[in-house]
Amino acid sequence: MSTNKNKIIVIYKSKYGSTKRYAQWIAEEVGADIFPLNQIKLRDLEKYDTIVYGGAVYAVGMLGISALRNSFSKLAGKKVVVFSVGASPAYPEAMASIQANNFSDAMKENVHFFHLRGGFDYTKLNWLDRTLMMLLKLKIQRKSEDLRTGDEKGMLAACQTPADWTKKEAIKPIVECIVGDKAPQ
Helix, strand or coil: CCCCCCCEEEEEECCCCHHHHHHHHHHHHHCCEEEEHHHCCHHHHHHCCEEEEEEEEECCEECCHHHHHHHHHHHCCCEEEEEEEECCCCCHHHHHHHHHHHCCHHHHHHEEEEEEECEECHHHCCHHHHHHHHHHHHHHHHCCHHHCCHHHHHHHHHHHCCEECCCHHHHHHHHHHHHCCCCCC
């Protein structure tokens, strides 16, 4: 159990491990309880003051966020922090797109949101993700090389060599938000 006066829980939904790693680092730093999304019920959240949710992002869809979105009105009075994890850096337009596609209007106004960079290993993808990545790879390869963005070039390179962009120091703003009194961003 959390030893903080402010009881904190970290919940996550991870597919390939980066989100789980960040969730564990955050929970360790703030002394929070930690659970995968499939092991927690809404009624379990009543005893917590701060709820942290982390979900992996695939094509701007955030894993498990619907559970939080569907029960968000029942979390009134609690501090809610959400972090997404994906292969893309935290560009403002990428973060805005993630919020637009995953958050309700109430969440956009009341959630502290962060995006962290994860990892990518083509060899570990399941058949569906591998197929989707192959389609994306073909789309990028059809572009003239001089028209490819840096991210597209990086994605092509990551299909050849696994990449891990997770860094423990990346959680610092999230930890500061959890233990501080910041207003939603």
